[in-house]
Every structure is written in C-alpha cells, then in structure tokens.
Amino acid sequence: MSVKYKLVVEQMEKEILEGKYAFNTKLPTEDELMKKFDVSRNTIRKAIDILVDQGYVYQVQGSGIFLREFSKPGCITMKNMVGLTREFPEDEMTSKLLEFDLIEADEQLAAQMKCKVKTKLYYVKRVRYLNDEPFVIEESYFNKDTIIFLNKEICEGSIFEYITEELKLNIGFADKVISADKLEQEDATLLGLQEGDPTLVVENTVFLNTGVIYDFSREKFHYSSAKLLTLTTK
Amino acid sequence: MSVKYKLVVEQMEKEILEGKYAFNTKLPTEDELMKKFDVSRNTIRKAIDILVDQGYVYQVQGSGIFLREFSKPGCITMKNMVGLTREFPEDEMTSKLLEFDLIEADEQLAAQMKCKVKTKLYYVKRVRYLNDEPFVIEESYFNKDTIIFLNKEICEGSIFEYITEELKLNIGFADKVISADKLEQEDATLLGLQEGDPTLVVENTVFLNTGVIYDFSREKFHYSSAKLLTLTTK
DNA sequence: TATAATTTGTCCGTATGTATA
DNA sequence: TTATACATACGGACAAATTAT
Numbered sequence: 001m002s003v004k005y006k007l008v009v010e011q012m013e014k015e016i017l018e019g020k021y022a023f024n025t026k027l028p029t030e031d032e033l034m035k036k037f038d039v040s041r042n043t044i045r046k047a048i049d050i051l052v053d054q055g056y057v058y059q060v061q062g063s064g065i066f067l068r069e070f071s072k073p074g075c076i077t078m079k080n081m082v083g084l085t086r087e088f089p090e091d092e093m094t095s096k097l098l099e100f101d102l103i104e105a106d107e108q109l110a111a112q113m114k115c116k117v118k119t120k121l122y123y124v125k126r127v128r129y130l131n132d133e134p135f136v137i138e139e140s141y142f143n144k145d146t147i148i149f150l151n152k153e154i155c156e157g158s159i160f161e162y163i164t165e166e167l168k169l170n171i172g173f174a175d176k177v178i179s180a181d182k183l184e185q186e187d188a189t190l191l192g193l194q195e196g197d198p199t200l201v202v203e204n205t206v207f208l209n210t211g212v213i214y215d216f217s218r219e220k221f222h223y224s225s226a227k228l229l230t231l232t233t234k
Numbered sequence: 235m236s237v238k239y240k241l242v243v244e245q246m247e248k249e250i251l252e253g254k255y256a257f258n259t260k261l262p263t264e265d266e267l268m269k270k271f272d273v274s275r276n277t278i279r280k281a282i283d284i285l286v287d288q289g290y291v292y293q294v295q296g297s298g299i300f301l302r303e304f305s306k307p308g309c310i311t312m313k314n315m316v317g318l319t320r321e322f323p324e325d326e327m328t329s330k331l332l333e334f335d336l337i338e339a340d341e342q343l344a345a346q347m348k349c350k351v352k353t354k355l356y357y358v359k360r361v362r363y364l365n366d367e368p369f370v371i372e373e374s375y376f377n378k379d380t381i382i383f384l385n386k387e388i389c390e391g392s393i394f395e396y397i398t399e400e401l402k403l404n405i406g407f408a409d410k411v412i413s414a415d416k417l418e419q420e421d422a423t424l425l426g427l428q429e430g431d432p433t434l435v436v437e438n439t440v441f442l443n444t445g446v447i448y449d450f451s452r453e454k455f456h457y458s459s460a461k462l463l464t465l466t467t468k
Numbered sequence: 469t470a471t472a473a474t475t476t477g478t479c480c481g482t483a484t485g486t487a488t489a
Numbered sequence: 490t491t492a493t494a495c496a497t498a499c500g501g502a503c504a505a506a507t508t509a510t
C-alpha cells in the first residue's frame with residue numbers, strides 16, 4: 001500500500017491543515033511538486049485533482065494552484081460517504097442505541113434497497129449527541145445477505161469500521177437525498193423539540209464497489225444545529 | 235472547442251440517456267471505447283472519470299464499467315453550480331421578480347461575500363414556480379465590482395447566461411450550505427404555507443475561476459416538494 | 469501594447485501492477 | 490491458472506491562459 005498519488009495527497013493535506021498556506025495564495029507549481037515528491041507530472045495532477053475535488057484547492061490555467069477556503073465551521077461535509085464522527089474534532093460525539101432488530105423488508109424497503117420483499121434486514125435506531133445535546137436520529141437497514149452478522153455491541157461502536165475491517169467489504173459510493181420535514185411527536189421528543197418543528201432529513205443509499213446496496217439509512221437532524229456542506233467544481 | 239474527452243462524455247451521456255444500457259450492466263471496456271472514439275486510453279479514462287463523478291457509471295477493477303442508477307425523479311442534483319431550469323425537463327418552471335435593488339453590503343453580507351462593508355451589491359428576490367405551484371424563494375446578492383451591470387430584464391431571463399455569455403466571466407466553483415428552518419410569515423405566504431412551517435434552505439457562495447466571490451444567494455424551498463440529491467464516490 | 473516566459477490543460481504512447489472472471 | 494480489464498505510473502509534446510518583461 002504505497003500508492004504514490006495517495007502519499008502526495010496525504011502530505012499536501014497535512015501541510016494545508018497545518019496552515020502552511022494562506023487562503024487564495026499560490027501553492028508550489030506542478031513542476032515544483034514533481035521535484036519535491038520525485039514523481040511524474042501525471043501523478044502530481046492526479047493528486048491535485050483529488051484535492052480540488054475535496055475542496056482544498058483550485059487551479060487556474062496559466063497561473064497556478066491556490067488554496068480555497070474550506071471547512072465552514074460546524075458544517076458536515078457531504079463528501080464523506082459515511083460516519084460523521086471526525087467532522088467535529090473539538091466536540092464530543094456520543095450515541096445511544098435505541099433499537100436493534102432483525103426484520104423482513106416490506107415493499108417500500110425492498111424498493112429502496114433493490115432487494116426482494118421479506119429479505120432479512122438488520123434494523124438499527126440510534127440517537128447521536130453533540131456535547132450532550134441531541135443532534136441526529138439515525139435509522140439504518142443493513143441487508144443481511146451482505147452484512148451477514150451484526151449485534152448490539154458492534155452498533156455501539158463503529159459499524160463502518162466493522163464492515164471495512166472485519167468483513168473486509170469494499171464500500172463504493174452512496175446516494176444522499178436531502179429534504180426538510182415536520183417532526184412527529186416521538187422523534188421531536190428525542191431531539192428535544194416540539195411536534196411539527198422542522199427537521200433536516202438525509203436518506204442514504206450506500207453501495208459496495210460492486211454496485212450492491214448493503215445499507216439504507218435515514219438521518220433526522222436537529223434543524224437549528226445541523227448544517228450540511230457540499231462543494232461543486234466545474 | 236473540440237476537446238476530445240468532452241466529446242466522448244457528451245456522446246456517452248447521450249447514449250446512456252437514450253437507454254442504450256440497462257442498470258448494473260456492462261458498458262464497453264476502456265479498450266473498446268478507445269477504438270470506438272479513436273482516442274488514447276488517457277482520454278477515455280478522463281471521460282469516464284467525469285461520468286463517474288456525475289453519477290452515471292461506476293468502475294470495478296478487473297471487471298468493467300457499469301451503469302449506475304441515476305437521477306432519482308424529482309430530485310435537484312447538487313452537482314450543478316447554478317440554474318435548476320434543466321432539472322425538470324418535463325415540467326414548467328416559471329419565475330416572478332419580486333425585488334430588484336442596488337444596495338450596500340452590511341457587515342454580515344460583507345463577511346459572507348468577503349468584500350468590504352458598503353460594497354455595492356445588486357439584490358434580486360424571485361419566486362420560482364413549478365407547474366404554477368410555488369417551489370422556491372431565491373434571494374441573490376451580486377457584487378457590482380464583478381457584475382458591473384444588471385437590470386430587471388436580465389433578472390427575468392437567465393442571469394447565469396448573461397454572466398457567462400455577455401460578460402464572458404468564467405464561473406469556477408461554489409459552496410452550498412444546506413439547512414432546515416422555520417418559515418417567517420412573509421416567506422410562508424409566498425410559498426403557500428403557514429408561518430412556522432419547515433423550509434429547506436440552501437446558501438450558495440459562487441466563485442469565479444479566479445477565486446473571487448461574485449454571488450451569494452439563499453434559496454428557501456417548499457419543504458414537501460423539494461428534494462436535493464448528492465452523490466458521493468470514493 | 470506586444471512579446472516572451474511561466475503554468476496549467478489536453479493528448480498521446482508505453483509499461484507494469486492488481487482485481488476479477 | 491490464465492486471460493481480461495481497470496489502476497498506477499512514467500515519459501513526451503503541444504495548446505491555451507496568465508503573468509512578467
């Protein structure tokens with residue numbers, strides 16, 4: 001595991017986060033980066049492409065590579081597939097497992113997860129707290145055909161790590177549908193809000209790299225404390 | 235303007251939209267695409283990268299290129315910088331100009347647009363209707379230093395086209411911060427909703443390719459008819 | 469204002485590694 | 490195990506946009 005462009009990305013990301021460059025100032029040119037990392041131009045350009053995609057930098061033809069203002073404070077960046085633990089390094093993120101069950105897919109779930117009706121699914125409901133304040137309610141459905149085993153203990157830790165490290169599955173991509181809605185009584189109570197108050201809803205459909213859906217989840221965020229960030233590039 | 239990889243993207247996008255391939259089925263291999271379009275492997279890979287980014291296809295090493303289920307019906311894809319006219323080809327999108335003014339930036343706007351207080355800004359407030367139903371309230375601020383001229387007529391057409399075609403400015407990238415909020419009385423009326431009802435809010439900060447902010451806008455969507463879609467790739 | 473140098477963008481060819489079928 | 494197909498990496502050439510002279 002010594003992919004050159006990834007090493008370049010990691011090193012440059014580190015330098016950027018350490019504050020080595022100021023916003024809208026020039027970074028080293030591609031030529032200089034080639035010499036610095038002793039790799040080809042293609043490798044540098046591949047690494048820069050990733051940094052552009054992640055919103056760290058932008059390039060201007062004929063001019064150079066510039067630092068972009070990134071990470072609006074308190075925002076959850078949507079570029080990550082899953083797991084918001086790392087988004088708030090300064091804050092304390094805890095979670096409480098409310099429900100854990102093995103159920104069968106009804107028609108609606110089967111349609112959303114592109115599986116057959118009555119397919120066995122693990123159902124997990126959690127509330128996550130940011131500095132002891134309720135932040136998001138999370139309901140997940142995992143297809144048992146792919147996630148062959150799950151239990152409460154795993155759900156109280158990191159499901160993501162279990163899937164990638166233990167089951168050695170390769171997560172590929174995800175769809176996220178974002179909307180707003182009125183809270184029902186039960187969810188409102190969990191978030192410390194009133195029935196009918198707004199909530200920011202994110203529905204995730206998560207695929208393995210093979211195109212198989214293994215997870216569908218619905219997150220209901222506390223409307224006044226959650227902000228999502230997406231970056232677009234040309 | 236005959237950039238090869240863009241021609242490949244356009245042609246493949248066309249074939250995909252015409253339904254030439256079924257979901258999760260294999261597309262031609264990179265090798266076959268090279269021959270079909272008579273270009274190098276790098277050019278094919280660059281084109282495929284874009285199609286992957288747009289959510290059309292995914293690649294599996296050693297296996298092939300597969301069609302991904304894209305475009306959830308009725309969703310606004312966030313991959314586009316600006317302009318939702320094209321998102322609803324089947325439906326009729328109209329808009330009404332509510333306010334047009336030349337104002338001066340207060341402290342908050344100056345901070346958001348990274349300009350000096352009292353910088354001249356064009357202020358535009360519109361409501362947009364989807365099939366005659368109110369869909370979104372849009373408030374935009376354009377920095378007059380960059381957008382040197384704007385009038386009501388332009389605002390009633392496509393501001394985006396005016397900026398790119400007439401002013402020949404090169405739009406580079408955008409930040410989008412998504413949240414949910416309670417509607418105030420005035421906005422609720424415009425959307426045909428009640429005060430206190432939810433709204434899906436998107437705040438856009440739009441940059442030229444040089445890193446200069448020329449536009450800040452806030453969109454308040456009708457909570458029950460608007461859904462945003464973001465796609466993540468590894 | 470015009471020209472040259474700099475810097476990124478596009479495109480080609482080749483070789484080898486790695487995952488999948 | 491072998492063949493296929495995508496992933497990584499190198500090199501070179503020229504075009505286009507910006508910046509410096």
